[in-house]
Amino acid sequence: MKLTLKREAFCNYYIETGNASEAYRRAFCCQKMSEKTVWEKASVLLTKDKVRARVEELQNEQKNKSDITKEKILSELSNIAFSSISEMHNTWIERKDFDKLSAEQKSTIKSISTKVLKKNIGTNDDPEIVDVEYVKIELHDKLKAIERICKMLGYDAPVKQEITGKDGKDLIPKIEVEIIDKREDVSDEDSND
Structure with missing residues (x-):
C-alpha cells in the first residue's frame, strides 16, 4: 500500500500522539489553518481506506513489539479504579x-510531593533531632479508569430502546395520505389531433 510522504507522516504522527489534529498539523505544516479546519481535514483523512489501513498496520506493529496486552491494561486500570486513599493515608x-x-x-x-522536616526521636530530656522525609501522594482519577474499563469491555455500548406511548401505541400517530394525480386525463380522441 503506497501513501504519499505526507500521508505516511500523518499516520506515524497519529500513532505517536493519538491526536489526529496534531498529526495533521505536523505532517502538513498548516500552522495558519484554524483549529476547526485542521480537525475537519484530519477527520476526513482518517476515513480514507489506505490511511485507515496504514494506521491499523502501524498499531499492530506496535502491539507485536510490546508485551502490552489488554489484560495488562485492564489490570492497571483496575488498580486505579479500585484503589483507596485510605489504604495509603x-x-x-x-x-x-x-x-x-x-x-x-x-x-x-x-x-x-516530598518535604523534609525535623523530628525529635529522642526524649524531652535528651532530644535527638533528625531529618525525616515525608511524602504526599495523589491518586489517578478513579472515574476515568472506570470509564476506560467500561469502554474496553463494551459495557458502554448503546442500548437500543423502542419508545412508545401509552398502552404501547406509537407516540406520533401514523397519517395515511392519499395521493391524487392532478394530471388531466387525455382521451384517445384528443391524442389524435
Whole structure:
C-alpha cells in the first residue's frame, strides 16, 4: 500500500500522539489553518481506506513489539479504579511508610510531593533531632479508569430502546395520505389531433 510522504507522516504522527489534529498539523505544516479546519481535514483523512489501513498496520506493529496486552491494561486500570486513599493515608506520610506500599498501590499514584522536616526521636530530656522525609501522594482519577474499563469491555455500548406511548401505541400517530394525480386525463380522441 503506497501513501504519499505526507500521508505516511500523518499516520506515524497519529500513532505517536493519538491526536489526529496534531498529526495533521505536523505532517502538513498548516500552522495558519484554524483549529476547526485542521480537525475537519484530519477527520476526513482518517476515513480514507489506505490511511485507515496504514494506521491499523502501524498499531499492530506496535502491539507485536510490546508485551502490552489488554489484560495488562485492564489490570492497571483496575488498580486505579479500585484503589483507596485510605489504604495509603490521606495526608503526609513518612518515607518509610511510603516504601511499604505494594507495587499495585504505587501504580495508582498520579503524583508525589516530598518535604523534609525535623523530628525529635529522642526524649524531652535528651532530644535527638533528625531529618525525616515525608511524602504526599495523589491518586489517578478513579472515574476515568472506570470509564476506560467500561469502554474496553463494551459495557458502554448503546442500548437500543423502542419508545412508545401509552398502552404501547406509537407516540406520533401514523397519517395515511392519499395521493391524487392532478394530471388531466387525455382521451384517445384528443391524442389524435
